[in-house]
Amino acid sequence: MKCPRCDSNKIEVIATSPVGNVWEVYECMDCFYSWRSTETPNIHEKFKLTKEQIDNLPVIPPVPPLDK
Amino acid sequence: MAKVYQDLRSFLTTLEENGQLVRIKDEVDPEPDIAAAGRAAANLENGPAVLFENIKGYPYSVVTNVHGSWANHALMLGMPKTASTKEQFHEINRRWDKYPVKPEILSREQAPCKENTIDNPDEINLFDILPLYRINEQDGGFFLSKASIITADPTEPENFDKLNVGTYRIQVKGRNRVGIQALAFHDIAVQLEAAERKNEKVPICITVGNSPLVTYMASTPVMYTQNEYEFVGALQDGVPTRIVKSDLFDNLYVPAGSEVVLEGYIEPRVREVEGPFGEFPGSYSGSRRQCVITITHITHRTNPIFENLYLGIPWTEIDFLIALNTSVPLYQQIKRDLPEVQAVNAMYTHGIGCIISTKVRFGGFGKEVAFRLLSTPHGGSYSKIIIIVDEFVDPFNLPQVMWALTTRVRPDKDVVVIPNCPGMPLDPSSYPAGIHSKLIIDATTPKDPEPNPREAELLEPPAGYEKYEALIRKLMAEM
Numbered sequence: 001m002k003c004p005r006c007d008s009n010k011i012e013v014i015a016t017s018p019v020g021n022v023w024e025v026y027e028c029m030d031c032f033y034s035w036r037s038t039e040t041p042n043i044h045e046k047f048k049l050t051k052e053q054i055d056n057l058p059v060i061p062p063v064p065p066l067d068k
Numbered sequence: 069m070a071k072v073y074q075d076l077r078s079f080l081t082t083l084e085e086n087g088q089l090v091r092i093k094d095e096v097d098p099e100p101d102i103a104a105a106g107r108a109a110a111n112l113e114n115g116p117a118v119l120f121e122n123i124k125g126y127p128y129s130v131v132t133n134v135h136g137s138w139a140n141h142a143l144m145l146g147m148p149k150t151a152s153t154k155e156q157f158h159e160i161n162r163r164w165d166k167y168p169v170k171p172e173i174l175s176r177e178q179a180p181c182k183e184n185t186i187d188n189p190d191e192i193n194l195f196d197i198l199p200l201y202r203i204n205e206q207d208g209g210f211f212l213s214k215a216s217i218i219t220a221d222p223t224e225p226e227n228f229d230k231l232n233v234g235t236y237r238i239q240v241k242g243r244n245r246v247g248i249q250a251l252a253f254h255d256i257a258v259q260l261e262a263a264e265r266k267n268e269k270v271p272i273c274i275t276v277g278n279s280p281l282v283t284y285m286a287s288t289p290v291m292y293t294q295n296e297y298e299f300v301g302a303l304q305d306g307v308p309t310r311i312v313k314s315d316l317f318d319n320l321y322v323p324a325g326s327e328v329v330l331e332g333y334i335e336p337r338v339r340e341v342e343g344p345f346g347e348f349p350g351s352y353s354g355s356r357r358q359c360v361i362t363i364t365h366i367t368h369r370t371n372p373i374f375e376n377l378y379l380g381i382p383w384t385e386i387d388f389l390i391a392l393n394t395s396v397p398l399y400q401q402i403k404r405d406l407p408e409v410q411a412v413n414a415m416y417t418h419g420i421g422c423i424i425s426t427k428v429r430f431g432g433f434g435k436e437v438a439f440r441l442l443s444t445p446h447g448g449s450y451s452k453i454i455i456i457v458d459e460f461v462d463p464f465n466l467p468q469v470m471w472a473l474t475t476r477v478r479p480d481k482d483v484v485v486i487p488n489c490p491g492m493p494l495d496p497s498s499y500p501a502g503i504h505s506k507l508i509i510d511a512t513t514p515k516d517p518e519p520n521p522r523e524a525e526l527l528e529p530p531a532g533y534e535k536y537e538a539l540i541r542k543l544m545a546e547m
Contacts, residue, residue, distance in 0.1 A: 015195040017125030
């Protein structure tokens, strides 16, 4: 299985339905996109991510320097 | 005495009694049904709350659009559901002056939110407790959009005034991990920075499903040293709200009636991809690297109800929630220094657009009022388009505001643009994100020493018009 957003293959099952065996939830461990097995993700081109883009995303809020 | 709610459930009962809550009993899919109902309810005039009783794969229920109409907003305040927006604005201002009202601290045994406890970190699974779902199609995951989140100041953890109750969007990233958006100009970022400088975890409680005024105050921009629980008591017309100590942290207090309380830590100096997420301006805010929380402890009521909201192209539930709770504190903060101010309408796009009605003390005073708005905690970053009108113009009445714009504005002197000011990154026109220009439009009548070569003499209504208003109303009622 591949991540529909960043194409990574580091996918984990983060949940199975608490009632019945009707769905699972998957998550990409590189970009943290998650989706349910009953969904069909259709990620817009502008929301897809490459490894380089992930590394360069803005940081909110900025991490302050450590006190000496 | 107005009706007071100490939990979500009692408010839902009142909504149902007033025809402002509908139940969907048939089984639905988490996607896209719950989000679709939130969008649909907001599209209706006086849309009701929608309670889903049966969601595929989950044991518990979801309620959406709880605050999503003026009728529900009035019932939250214990007012008749027909109360107008302006009536609600003035009633909130009346109660606001009762701040501070100390909350009532319950024992653990008295607090409904402690009915069930999951204290083994290995057994934490958010999906067991909350029917999580995707709100908008391109969202990066399942979000909590309406949680009230409690944190303390790490440098003064015992200071109750600095205990913060705020609403921040939360992305679920695992059975015990979530992401949080801590924007730099919100209170939680002050506390986070103090802890991250020492590489310390930030204790945090995320509460879901609260009495409507707790949710209301959590999304209200009060001053950093003002405790939100003491405002809830004021807005309950002097009746204290009920809180209880968190299980893990002696200095954190949560609403006693919460449906679900998630306790854990913000991991210091860690940022991970969060988003995108459909936001209140009606567009997606893109992915950013944001903070991460580990949940280690949960308490919840038996059969908890997951209260969450839909947000998207205005107006949706969130626009009703943040309409007057943005306007009232801005009014109070400006009026403290400039008593000529009559009312503030910051209902549009969370105060990005703001209309202020004021008496003009001396020439140029309209701009002074705008500057004061732009130095408040919320107006400084959010407010971008500021319109100042005379005291006889109702800022909630847009036809009157258009009248003021068309008859009081000389663009060469009354319209000012100030570049490179603090901005709101979720505003899609802000560039770079978090920086914008301010537009001030002074639509007040010139006053000495500003020259006014063409005096604008207002028309007086013909004598006896009030009598005829009453008579015409009566004749129409008889038709």
